[in-house]
Amino acid sequence: MDVLAHVSEATGVPSDLLEGYLPVLTAASATGRLPGRDAVEALRALGKAAAERGVPMRSLAEACLLASELAAGPVETPLIGAARRALGAYFDGYEEAQQHALRQEEQARREFIDDLLQGRADRLAERAEHFGLRFAQAYVVAVAKDAEPIGEGDPIVRRIEQALIGRFGSHNILVAARDGLLVCVAPGTLAAATGEFTHHVRASLTGGWRVGIGRPHRGPGGVVTSFREAGDAIGLGERLGLRPxxxxxxxxxxxxxxxxxxxxxxxxxxxxxxxxxxxxxxAEPLLETLEAVFAAQSNQTAAARKLGISTRAVTYRLERIRRLTGFSPDDPTQRFTLETAVLGARLLGWPPGATP
Structure with a gap:
């Protein structure tokens, strides 16, 4: 087995990525000179190809050192072997420190988001700067709810976060799971952020999803308020049976x-x-008729189509409502009273036995 094949088998690095390396070693051994510009450019191209093919830098370095060790003479071999092992130890320590730092950062991020959304103010402004938030400006919170609760480990959290960061930058957007909801915190001036968030929610969640969007508010308390408004919007939509x-x-x-x-x-x-x-x-059929008429801007034909009944049936029901209550949807003042009462009924779970 030749050197390239052996190195490729030992390290998992494709042999074609190493073809330009052995000639550099041979030329250096023969002339004592460092590689020239053409050789360096060729190696640069191979390094780019390795990155594009997902070959880790550690593996590439290991392969180069192993190739050097196999191609070296009896004097240089122990030195290169020692260098290869030492460099491997460096890589181990470096990667371990990187992973530890990432875990600490993620933990700090989760704690910050929990404190932010619960309104706990322990050094909140100072910590916010680390994550790119400036409480002097207003922030908007959007939340998404699916048929099943969304947890911190759900892949959708990371996927949507990366998509939003890719467009708006890491110091503009916070995405996390909280109380079974997917939460997005964005500057109020970044109007496109909530629309982009909704786009990715629509593409990633099941058909039963809903998105609630709070109003922009300033300061840490403003984020909490916007978060609650967004959640309440979803709750109202479910209680009132709103279609959007x-x-x-x-x-x-x-x-x-x-x-x-x-x-x-x-x-x-x-x-x-x-x-x-x-x-x-x-009362329920009559309430449904009023809701359909109000939603159709008093167009009884459209209301009948939505209810799946005839226009004559809608007219008959409205007349019964007028006779029973004394209020008519055709009168502007009485219409407002009726519509407010119907909305109140849905909020309260009226008639008795209905779920609020």
Missing amino acids: QVLKAADLLVFPVLLRDREAIEDLVTTVLGPLLGARGG
């Missing part, structure tokens, strides 16, 4: 307002919609 998979907290501000005075909204729902409980078939 991407929900922005800014578009849903009316719902926290409604829930802020629970006693008032309960009174509104009971007063306006309570009479529907006595309707034949119960």
